[in-house]
Amino acid sequence: MKDLYPSRIKGNPKIFERMDPVIHDSTEQDGPLNQKELDFYEDNGYLFIPNLFSEAEVEVLQKELKRNMEDNQGSDAPHVVKEAQSDEIRSVFDVHNNDEFFQDLSSHERIVNIAQQLLGSQVYINQSRINFKPGFKGKDFYWHSDFETWHMEDGMPRMRAVSCSIILTDNYHYNGPLLLIPGSHRWYVQCVGETPDNHFEQSLKMQNIGVPDHDSINWLLEKGGKIDSATGPAGSVLFFECNTMHGSNSNISPMPRSNVFFVFNSIENKLVEPFANTSPRPEFIANRTNVKPIEPKAFDFTKKKIAMS
Amino acid sequence: MKDLYPSRIKGNPKIFERMDPVIHDSTEQDGPLNQKELDFYEDNGYLFIPNLFSEAEVEVLQKELKRNMEDNQGSDAPHVVKEAQSDEIRSVFDVHNNDEFFQDLSSHERIVNIAQQLLGSQVYINQSRINFKPGFKGKDFYWHSDFETWHMEDGMPRMRAVSCSIILTDNYHYNGPLLLIPGSHRWYVQCVGETPDNHFEQSLKMQNIGVPDHDSINWLLEKGGKIDSATGPAGSVLFFECNTMHGSNSNISPMPRSNVFFVFNSIENKLVEPFANTSPRPEFIANRTNVKPIEPKAFDFTKKKIAMS
Numbered sequence: 001m002k003d004l005y006p007s008r009i010k011g012n013p014k015i016f017e018r019m020d021p022v023i024h025d026s027t028e029q030d031g032p033l034n035q036k037e038l039d040f041y042e043d044n045g046y047l048f049i050p051n052l053f054s055e056a057e058v059e060v061l062q063k064e065l066k067r068n069m070e071d072n073q074g075s076d077a078p079h080v081v082k083e084a085q086s087d088e089i090r091s092v093f094d095v096h097n098n099d100e101f102f103q104d105l106s107s108h109e110r111i112v113n114i115a116q117q118l119l120g121s122q123v124y125i126n127q128s129r130i131n132f133k134p135g136f137k138g139k140d141f142y143w144h145s146d147f148e149t150w151h152m153e154d155g156m157p158r159m160r161a162v163s164c165s166i167i168l169t170d171n172y173h174y175n176g177p178l179l180l181i182p183g184s185h186r187w188y189v190q191c192v193g194e195t196p197d198n199h200f201e202q203s204l205k206m207q208n209i210g211v212p213d214h215d216s217i218n219w220l221l222e223k224g225g226k227i228d229s230a231t232g233p234a235g236s237v238l239f240f241e242c243n244t245m246h247g248s249n250s251n252i253s254p255m256p257r258s259n260v261f262f263v264f265n266s267i268e269n270k271l272v273e274p275f276a277n278t279s280p281r282p283e284f285i286a287n288r289t290n291v292k293p294i295e296p297k298a299f300d301f302t303k304k305k306i307a308m309s
Numbered sequence: 310m311k312d313l314y315p316s317r318i319k320g321n322p323k324i325f326e327r328m329d330p331v332i333h334d335s336t337e338q339d340g341p342l343n344q345k346e347l348d349f350y351e352d353n354g355y356l357f358i359p360n361l362f363s364e365a366e367v368e369v370l371q372k373e374l375k376r377n378m379e380d381n382q383g384s385d386a387p388h389v390v391k392e393a394q395s396d397e398i399r400s401v402f403d404v405h406n407n408d409e410f411f412q413d414l415s416s417h418e419r420i421v422n423i424a425q426q427l428l429g430s431q432v433y434i435n436q437s438r439i440n441f442k443p444g445f446k447g448k449d450f451y452w453h454s455d456f457e458t459w460h461m462e463d464g465m466p467r468m469r470a471v472s473c474s475i476i477l478t479d480n481y482h483y484n485g486p487l488l489l490i491p492g493s494h495r496w497y498v499q500c501v502g503e504t505p506d507n508h509f510e511q512s513l514k515m516q517n518i519g520v521p522d523h524d525s526i527n528w529l530l531e532k533g534g535k536i537d538s539a540t541g542p543a544g545s546v547l548f549f550e551c552n553t554m555h556g557s558n559s560n561i562s563p564m565p566r567s568n569v570f571f572v573f574n575s576i577e578n579k580l581v582e583p584f585a586n587t588s589p590r591p592e593f594i595a596n597r598t599n600v601k602p603i604e605p606k607a608f609d610f611t612k613k614k615i616a617m618s
Binding site: 135136140141142143172173174176179214217218221227229247248249250251252253254 | 444445449450451452481482483485488523526527530536538556557558559560561562563
């Protein structure tokens with residue numbers, strides 16, 4: 001397959017326009033978002049929906065996140081990612097496959113219908129994780145486009161994926177919220193450097209390759225005019241386009257940040273061989289086997305489940 | 310002299326109420342601040358004054374800051390502090406002594422009159438510096454009370470000093486502005502650990518001792534109700550009480566932050582022997598010789614100086 005978005009190059013990185021539409025022929029007739037919301041997403045590369053989940057739902061989600069992290073305490077499994085400097089869990093990956101509660105959640109119509117509308121097709125989950133950014137010592141995460149990595153290291157051919165972050169703690173300006181550059185999703189920023197095999201083992205903790213240069217960030221910021229912060233109450237959901245440039249500052253405040261993170265990819269955009277010519281990253285980072293479209297489900301996860309068998 | 314504020318202890322740190330007034334008998338008759346501003350400072354421990362310096366003045370200040378940093382490029386003098394990981398200058402200390410422009414600025418009535426009003430006496434400069442926090446890689450600075458250090462390592466006997474930070478770049482939520490806990494100046498938080506001699510050589514780059522514990526920060530935050538950020542346009546000035554708990558997050562944004570920083574101490578609060586029983590830190594960090602009250606001066610530093618001799 002032709003590589004439409006070459007990166008990890010030698011020499012001077014280029015910036016070029018994306019070759020894929022942002023919204024794939026959807027209108028407000030095709031899902032829960034109205035035209036104003038669709039237009040905002042198309043122009044800016046993200047959409048923050050305050051209180052998409054209720055307080056009661058957030059309480060359940062928080063409990064399940066805590067329960068999952070406790071289940072994984074002491075685990076040496078590769079999908080359980082620890083802090084660089086300690087044994088504390090920072091993320092648990094692949095929760096839509098290895099955890100019944102989050103598997104259900106990943107098919108909840110309230111998020112899946114939006115993902116379908118944005119991507120103009122049926123969707124599947126390419127990656128999922130729950131994240132815990134502790135208070136007092138949450139580290140910063142430098143600017144990056146997820147797509148650049150997913151394209152080069154996972155073989156995602158086109159820009160037709162959306163990340164859905166369900167925030168489970170109030171996000172303030174001062175506790176390391178996600179920062180985004182509006183409009184940056186319209187431009188592909190090449191990164192410099194060759195990708196080593198098994199790069200993911202390092203890059204999940206600290207990104208070194210696939211990092212855009214300062215000039216490109218300055219250029220995007222000049223175009224976008226500002227940096228936006230995803231601040232708001234727990235239960236809000238941020239949808240952001242796979243190529244939107246984002247990052248976060250550190251968090252010295254006592255308030256931790258936790259969220260559930262699903263990457264919805266179009267069923268028409270399944271992974272191929274990685275464009276960096278490396279071995280594919282493991283399934284828990286990038287699903288490539290048994291990929292099926294999600295059937296959106298309506299259900300109330302605040303109600304105790306009744307055993308079906 | 311009796312140590313009213315013991316710290317650097319073994320065992321469990323205590324929090325106790327400050328024994329000094331915040332405002333020393335001043336009213337709005339005694340200086341430029343009105344009663345509402347004085348009350349805000351007394352209640353919160355800081356006061357942010359937007360645009361105290363004009364755009365034209367900021368331009369001069371920025372130029373002089375740059376000129377000073379360039380003068381000091383390549384210097385190995387101890388008052389020139391470099392980044393931990395590189396040779397870039399982060400701060401130049403003692404500019405009210407070693408730089409004519411900043412010496413003049415330190416006596417400018419627009420700031421000195423406020424310092425006198427807040428401290429209820431004549432004042433002198435205990436410490437000064439110009440700071441440059443680069444974009445993209447500005448590091449965070451953990452919560453601390455300046456007074457705790459100045460008391461233990463410099464022998465500042467009482468809480469009767471105020472820091473004056475003239476911000477020379479726009480401060481946004483996302484480029485690492487100073488964070489403050491309102492009301493924290495009313496409480497003295499003991500820190501754990503013995504102070505080694507020459508601790509300052511390390512602590513100017515990274516603070517390890519004189520660091521408050523998590524429980525104390527949580528306690529202060531519960532009392533104060535929120536974290537406040539010193540955001541605003543270049544030319545604004547933040548006055549904050551010597552015991553106000555503050556810190557800052559990292560800065561991945563391209564926007565650097567620079568400021569001029571003067572610590573005004575009451576002439577009635579001159580330094581004694583350090584309460585940590587260590588050698589006094591060098592003069593460029595804590596002035597103890599030739600201390601004289603400042604004579605506030607009115608002058609326009611945007612006008613080119615005419616040689617007087």
